[in-house]
Amino acid sequence: GKASDSGVVYGHRGMTLEEDLNVSNRYYIETDQAVIYKKPTPIQIVHVDYPKRSAAKITEAYFRKASTTDYNGIYRGRYIDFEAKETTHAHYIPLKNFHAHQVEHMKRIKRHGGIGFIIVKFTQTAEIFLLDSDYLANYWVASMKGGRKSMPKQLFMDHGHLIPQNYLPRIDYLRVVNKVYF
Amino acid sequence: GKASDSGVVYGHRGMTLEEDLNVSNRYYIETDQAVIYKKPTPIQIVHVDYPKRSAAKITEAYFRKASTTDYNGIYRGRYIDFEAKETTHAHYIPLKNFHAHQVEHMKRIKRHGGIGFIIVKFTQTAEIFLLDSDYLANYWVASMKGGRKSMPKQLFMDHGHLIPQNYLPRIDYLRVVNKVYF
Numbered sequence: 001g002k003a004s005d006s007g008v009v010y011g012h013r014g015m016t017l018e019e020d021l022n023v024s025n026r027y028y029i030e031t032d033q034a035v036i037y038k039k040p041t042p043i044q045i046v047h048v049d050y051p052k053r054s055a056a057k058i059t060e061a062y063f064r065k066a067s068t069t070d071y072n073g074i075y076r077g078r079y080i081d082f083e084a085k086e087t088t089h090a091h092y093i094p095l096k097n098f099h100a101h102q103v104e105h106m107k108r109i110k111r112h113g114g115i116g117f118i119i120v121k122f123t124q125t126a127e128i129f130l131l132d133s134d135y136l137a138n139y140w141v142a143s144m145k146g147g148r149k150s151m152p153k154q155l156f157m158d159h160g161h162l163i164p165q166n167y168l169p170r171i172d173y174l175r176v177v178n179k180v181y182f
Numbered sequence: 183g184k185a186s187d188s189g190v191v192y193g194h195r196g197m198t199l200e201e202d203l204n205v206s207n208r209y210y211i212e213t214d215q216a217v218i219y220k221k222p223t224p225i226q227i228v229h230v231d232y233p234k235r236s237a238a239k240i241t242e243a244y245f246r247k248a249s250t251t252d253y254n255g256i257y258r259g260r261y262i263d264f265e266a267k268e269t270t271h272a273h274y275i276p277l278k279n280f281h282a283h284q285v286e287h288m289k290r291i292k293r294h295g296g297i298g299f300i301i302v303k304f305t306q307t308a309e310i311f312l313l314d315s316d317y318l319a320n321y322w323v324a325s326m327k328g329g330r331k332s333m334p335k336q337l338f339m340d341h342g343h344l345i346p347q348n349y350l351p352r353i354d355y356l357r358v359v360n361k362v363y364f
């Protein structure tokens with residue numbers, strides 16, 4: 001990675017946020033810090049072939065919309081739940097990156113005592129922020145009432161937390177979780 | 183459903199354990215008691231067609247082995263994790279119904295303060311038991327050392343808990359969780 005003006009190392013520009021989070025989660029599991037996984041992509045299976053002497057082959061299937069967020073697990077005894085998204089826009093992330101089901105899901109998680117947040121990567125600068133899911137819920141409701149259809153980067157700078165990026169773990173979001181939720 | 187000798191109503195004999203659990207989890211969500219979902223089946227996608235004016239179609243994919251359990255979520259502020267299996271054997275469930283990865287995963291969950299158990303349905307009698315995952319872990323280790331390759335039904339009767347079956351929720355496992363873990 002190369003050093004930015006601020007001295008932060010922004011590496012792995014070729015990796016997607018999801019890949020980097022998967023590697024980070026694996027590191028957290030291997031070092032026994034947390035047990036957090038990305039859920040598999042939900043698929044509607046229509047047809048499966050069962051050839052003799054080889055593995056079952058799915059020959060017709062379709063992507064389904066997730067009813068929950070992509071990531072969940074346990075950390076320091078607490079239930080953790082989050083959604084991760086990239087935005088190519090320099091100054092905002094469109095709300096259409098999220099689904100109504102996901103916003104509702106995160107509200108439920110909070111109500112039941114869990115920790116819920118979003119992780120958003122602004123790809124132009126490679127900055128990654130953690131923002132509590134209450135902010136997403138509030139912007140979502142406001143947009144339904146005619147408000148803006150995106151969350152400005154300024155919101156992340158004012159109320160979110162820049163996540164440190166390293167070699168291992170690549171995206172050290174639990175360091176931020178320690179500060180914000182414990 | 184029809185009444186058994188013991189007076190318990192065993193209904194929905196045509197439904198699989200998974201279907202009944204999904205309906206029960208939906209009921210728990212709708213009544214705002216818990217937020218627990220079955221994870222999607224993990225699929226290795228090899229080829230996707232993107233036809234014009236219609237949905238992306240997966241034309242080649244394969245089933246992958248799950249590295250975690252099938253169900254997780256939050257209940258009364260606690261992280262919940264379990265695996266559900268049916269056995270057609272009257273007196274035992276073979277350990278090969280579980281994978282080493284799942285046993286290891288449940289050990290981690292316990293270590294980090296979560297609640298972990300298995301739900302096993304003995305299909306011949308339609309009885310469904312909840313058993314703490316520590317018992318599975320112990321039988322697993324013993325089998326590696328030459329011990330028996332199955333868990334006897336007697337284990338479930340002595341150390342597990344019969345789950346009440348009703349109309350709604352069909353499999354009221356949270357009632358058992360209340361007693362065992364809170």
Ligand SMILES: [Mg+2]
Pocket residue numbers: 066069070083084
């Ligand atoms: Mg997603």
Ligand SMILES: [Mg+2]
Pocket residue numbers: 248251252265266
């Ligand atoms: Mg399974």
